[in-house]
Amino acid sequence: MKGSAAFFFGIFLVLIGWPFIGMCVEFYGFFVLFSGFLPIVISFIRRIPVLGNLLNLPFISTLVKKYESHPMV
Template identity: 50%
Template sequence: MIEISDIQKIGVGLAGFGMTFLFLGVLLLFDKGLLAIGNILFISGLACVIGIQRTFFFFFQRHKIKATIAFFGGITIVLLGWPMFGMIAEMYGFLLLFRGFLPAAVNFLRMVPIVDRIAGDNGRNMDTSM
């Protein structure tokens, strides 16, 4: 099993709170304050999980520049007072940036004991004696 540092555990928590604030911001009719806090927490959590340097290189790779501009442009648009348009741009950038990362994130979360217990067996230990 892979050893998870305390900073990475904090990062998972920050990213989780960020996603919660983003969800609440959308649920409460695109509340600008909640969306801004959610964005800050999510990016901080990502930096804690994979490291600051790897986060910087993740966002600023040459083939991901369009997605990075859409993501950070969406955050800027939210902060300027157009939360619905900002979230659309942000979601587009998020999907482009993290489409290859999502399966790895799910596997990482499966290593957290509480998440693994909630998710259940999922067919990993199938009984073949039937």
């Protein structure tokens, strides 16, 4: 519910003329809505040849392991 409210409030902010703030609020709402799906997306991207290698880079791999091992549901 919190993600949906933030997303639609962001759309409202864009429509009344606050595009930057509105897009930030929309991004937050989108992230909250789909954060439980993030571990599945990461495991799929690991199987793609070039993108999987990018996820194994030192800095990126620490971030990816954090999100992949802790589902946000």
